[in-house]
Amino acid sequence: MSSTTLDPLDQMVADYSLVTNGYAGTAPNNPYPMFAELRGKCPVMHGDLLLQNQIPSMADYMMTGRPTVTLLRYKDIHSVLMNPKDWLSYIVGDGFGAAVDNMLLTAMDGEAHDKFRATLAKPFMRTEIRKLVDTLIRPVVMDEFINKLRPNGKADLVRELALPFPIRAIYAYFGFPHDADLLSNLASWAIQVVAAPQTDPELAAVTVPQSMVAGQSMYDTVMPIVQAYRARGEMRADILGHMMQVEHEGRKFTDDEITLFIRMLLLAAGETTTRSFANMMVQLLENPDVLEEVRADRTLIPKAVSETMRRDPTAGAVARIAARDMEVGGVAIPKGTAVLLSIASANRDPEAYEDPDRLWLKRPMRPLLSFGFGPHMCMGMHMALAEMEVALDAMLDLPNLRFDPAYPHPEIRGLNMRGPDAIHVLWD
Template sequence: MDQITVDPLDRMVSDYTLVTNGYSGNAPANPYPMFEEQRARCPVMHGDLLKQHSIPSMADYMMTGRPTITLLRYKDIHAVLMDPENWQSYIVGDGFGAAVDNMLLTAMDGEEHDHIRALLQRPFIRSEIRKLIDTLIKPVLMQEFIEELRPRGKADLLRDLALPFPIRAMYQYFGFPHDKDLLQNLASWAIQVVAAPQTDPAVAAITIPQSMVAGQAMYDTVLPIVQAYRQRGDMRADILGHMMQVNDDGRTFSDEQIAAFIRMLLLAAGETTTRSIANMMVQLLENPDVLEEVRADRTLVPKAVIETMRRDPTAGAVARVAAKDMEIGGNAVAKGTAVLLSIASANRDPEVYEDPDRLWLKRPMRPLLSFGFGPHMCIGMHMALAEMEVALDAMLDLPNLRFDPAFPHPQIRGLNMRGPDAVPVLWDV
């Protein structure tokens, strides 16, 4: 019997949708009215908002019954993120940390976090990333995606661009060989690791073992790439080149350490940016006046990226745990209590953002919480912003870009890892 060949890109979309399903639970696709009501009534809420909607929560991924409160106001969430000594991050590793040998920067605290982050930081700083726009990010987008899509006049922006493009660009910056199968395998394995936490025991019985296999496959695939890079001896201006030259108090990283670090970075190397690009395009296409505003004035592209990330962030929630008896928002919090931070709610807090539901490019901005804040702010933030800006600028050049009426209207969903399942569009050829 003939074997059915699955398109690797279709497999990536399937893995991506599994994550969306897991983080949607029984929550409304549009949670913002719920946030508004809860924030006004009880902004420091006893209980876990994600668990209440059958969604895996980093406040208690392993369902141990850890006491949890949920914060919904900007000022409370900002205060927690700015105090990493008293509100610690180690619980973030409970969910899928085991699949990557607990090597997660987001789950490290104190000196360990600061030390490792300082060693890895340089290739990710804004000045280094901005150099890549014309040399790497834009060429990858235009030559491998836009030039192929433009004559078609139609696409699913999720499948055809938002999913493969940031992964392809980031993997090139890692210093990986340009191998389509390699890219798609690593990307699918990374998404499978992220998909591990599930509240349905029957689904978790599949996803957790699958994540362990995927995590090992990532390491086994990355290690020979690292070894071949070192053997070649050509230290380039990419992430592998940087890691091989890092001096840690007289020591350098081994190939095995570098492979473990790279695997950790792969977990966030594309899929979150995919969701942010897709969310951005749905919001702009739903607000054609704003789309035309930014099309007419491309200096607004960075503002459009930030404002769409504020209004509907991909990472809707993060968690911390009280290192001692604490107080937040006038409420006592006992040591060991987890706090779930609703970033999505904070981003529409009317105490901070005027007319918060509106997509407004000239909005006076506050510190954006969508990448986290404080010492744990996302290390890949500047790469994600650059990829989103380049993608938006290119899509604005597609004439009369609009939703494809032959398909259902895209729906952004999930209380965490928010995103649409597809973004079907048309443009004039």
Template sequence: MNAVTKTQALEKMARDFAAVSGVYNGADVTSPYEQMKEWREKTPVLEGDILRIFRAPSQADWMGTGRKVYTVFRYKDVHQILRDDRNWLSKQNAEGFGSAVDNFLLTGMDGEEHHKWRAILQPPMMPNAIKKWKDNLICPIIEDEFIGAMRPKGKSDLLLDFVLAFPVRVVYKMFGLPDDMVAAMQSAGWALQIVGGPRFDPEEMKTSIPAAMEAGQRLYEYVLPAVQERRKSGVVRDDMIGFLMGLNVDGKSFTDEDITTFIRMTLLAAGETTSRSFGNMIVLLLERPDVWERLRQDRSLIPKAVVETMRLETVAGHLARLAARDMEIGGVTIKKDEAVTVCISSANRDPEVYANPDELILDRPMRPVMSFGFGPHICMGMHLAKLEMEIALNAMLDLPNFRLDPDYPKPVIRGIQLRGPDQLHVKWDVA
């Protein structure tokens, strides 16, 4: 694996990242918000799947079975569905990715099974647990490995030099995987291949799904020896592998295979969403120099900037749920086993909840933002992702006169799902 150089591994990961972007941007969407606004006002529960309308893979019907799907646009309806895991199920999520990860997928579990595994696996991801990683892991990786190398250059292809790589480095080290950036980038590419497995075109799925299955196996084969080596060494470390080795579930300890399966599942979302969210944040802030300067002068506003930019440009803008029984939402009856796609991107811009919803307002009164989902299935890694982005933004603010590079086209945030910029060239002053 190490015969590949760091540059080659990053470039390959960037191609895989772009390929996933293409899968979820089949209709070449730059700004879907006017159309969402129209639906939210006139047809808040739309018969049809917004993702398929925009030629992206459905999350409500991954495998194209013909399941009837509705799309829900208003904040209050999205909120109601996501918080009710008894009547609105998540099991359909396992149809797309489940087989690539041996059907161990928290986002595809329901009821007691989900509550059990979430309670077991969540403690290392809680805010107090995450804080310990700040000074001894996250800051050194961001500031020493990445920003320190970038600072003397005065310019950067920020996606390639920083945005794609730093969340992967943080998560892989936190898990206790080998401290090998090249291997981490290559294995992150396999995770991206899994995410890109579902397609809009059924013909494409004949090759993309087997490729995702193969990528899932390769990711497993990368993680397992690291777990086995740790077990063999007997070394006790305060990382995710160490935590999992100490677990006892129903009177049984986790095997190396159990640990590997869990880590593989987690790696599917360990870096990409953070990368896209951070890229979106930098674009939005650099397009507003007055906001950037305000943040530079007052770093206490950084957490608000993270939340507000994620509200304005939500990466995972759509989730799906399955009706456990006949349900009514927004005056529309959804029959048992029919599905809804909840449009978080629309809910996050609902004027009934957010005044002037299309504007970036740092002083906006705090409201629950559903960019990490909501309810029992809210993203387990949200606290880590937010902390990573806060530290990374603080580092960017320290670069003098940090700005978009005028020698390149302005970055454009694209996609109906997994939205993000296609390129992000920046520059800054060097003393």
């Protein structure tokens, strides 16, 4: 839980663990045998698999008792995500939307979503992000993290790299000043907002008000940065520069609108990359032959990123709600029913992936669902991929990288927001 006495990095670790615990519930650390069994028995399952495991579910974050069906097959989930007219997204904002004045792109639907996304999209396009690899992402990863860690011969990759580096990179791309305390505070508040939904009412009585305070603190901190950027008048090729120059529905954004948008991005941009990078490193270290394969052929790095994200995704589930009476796999889904889409299950569906449990870099390509799919597919995907690729490249330069036997083997936990608590490693 939050405490003002912790140093900022410890605070981040504590908040991160709170989220992991909240999304682990009573589920087994390795949920894949459970998914396989359910997919075989009832791939379109009445009920909410997350709530059944005491995990807050975006299908009904406020626990109103909304009827929910869980989908476990790749083809069903892909089809729902590709059909946003019949399957709406607004319910995703229920849980922590209040803490961020309901400014969440994921929770917008229809034309309003498409127009807004189109206005915002440019700085997140692949071509723009690729320009950042050598100018921003690699310098941040190498100079601020890897070069400092290298002489130590050991690290907890979660605490010392995975938690701080994605936030540091995206903050630089926002156009924020470089200030370590600012960065840690904003990161902790973002995690506190994400931690708001809890199934335990006693815990929720703490996390929900805390999330409201955190959301307000984020706003109050970001607003003066936005104002100062505008006052300087020098528009750079970063996210703030783009937001200040672009027009939406015939006018430019106000400082308030930009602040709300940046706050939304802060929720989406940090922890997800942290957890995906951590899950990738655990899987590669558990499969030393695959780690060696990538070390020997660095052109496989993008495959290593996407294959580890398939095999153990951090965003284990997303949700939609039926806009009209629907049917999936022969099961009637009445209007107003939520569907919980188990991406983690879909990613191991043998109908979609041959030998799905195997970490196999050269497996035949398929659209990856780990960033979602369709019109809401992660807008920051190219940033996240570039960050993970650069960080993996740096890891491969550490000779004889291996788990530190002095610590317990890291366990990736949770049905959503999956991740390990720590990854203690050694190198020569």
